[in-house]
């Protein structure tokens with residue numbers, strides 16, 4: 316966030332301009348308007364809405380503290396309950412190379428947690444948030460690409476230059492918030508990026524239908540361990556040395572899948588297409604690979 320050092324009477328178009336209308340930008344705009352309806356808030360977002368449901372962005376599994384922010388701080392509990400899946404906690408299987416997951420070590424809750432969290436369909440949520448933020452009185456300029464950030468010194472306004480529908484625009488503000496996610500516009504401009512010494516890679520894709528670990532066992536004791544018997548609603552992680560493979564169900568009927576791994580142990584060029592990722596999965600998590608190939612799941616996207 317970048318704001319003035321001193322209060323100033325200088326004319327500005329808005330009080331706060333937020334660059335990037337993803338999860339962070341839209342929720343901040345909503346929170347600002349809820350706390351102070353006199354604030355003039357504008358969000359500049361590259362995507363045009365409505366965006367696609369089910370295969371839009373990663374960041375689908377909320378943790379309890381984030382879920383608390385959405386449901387209690389922003390008051391979105393009704394939307395979350397009606398439009399997304401209640402999450403059955405985190406779950407980890409240490410199952411590298413194994414076909415029998417019910418024989419591997421499992422860490423995960425056996426009953427629903429008192430503190431709720433949700434598996435979020437990001438397309439559905441951001442479509443909803445965009446409308447909700449507008450109703451709350453903020454401007455959302457979508458289909459608008461930010462081209463330059465001009466930072467004002469000593470209380471002078473900041474200016475965001477963007478293009479929308481082939482025309483160039485500028486908007487001045489007392490406060491500039493960079494919520495552009497991995498684009499990191501302000502971070503790049505100010506040279507703030509630092510290496511953390513750990514190279515990690517991720518690839519992800521979505522398939523139609525839901526993948527249920529309970530389908531992989533006939534052991535009544537193992538199946539009866541969870542009440543309700545809803546392992547599929549967990550954020551399931553199948554783990555091995557230097558990696559986890561995630562499975563996150565989405566309310567729009569898709570399942571989100573992804574590999575997160577140490578780049579030295581699992582090089583990116585061994586998984587950077589869907590065919591290669593499936594080869595990798597057959598070696599490391601053969602049971603889920605078999606499910607994906609034989610249970611009629613159609614590929615929705617691959618990134």
Ligand SMILES: Cc1cc2nc3c(=O)[nH]c(=O)nc-3n(C[C@H](O)[C@H](O)[C@H](O)COP(=O)(O)OP(=O)(O)OC[C@H]3O[C@@H](n4cnc5c(N)ncnc54)[C@H](O)[C@@H]3O)c2cc1C
Pocket residue numbers: 334335336337338339340359360361362372373374375376377378381459460461462494495496497498500517519573
């Ligand atoms: C592989 C992976 C898995 C993850 N899994 C999880 C998870 O399970 N749970 C979780 O909580 N988090 C997860 N995350 C983190 C996740 O990315 C964040 O939770 C969340 O998406 C961050 O929201 P954001 O608003 O910062 O970014 P985004 O939602 O990406 O929003 C940034 C917005 O800025 C816009 N933008 C960028 N450049 C411009 C420009 N020049 N002009 C205009 N607009 C622009 C983009 O269009 C985008 O909408 C994961 C991240 C990765 C990489």
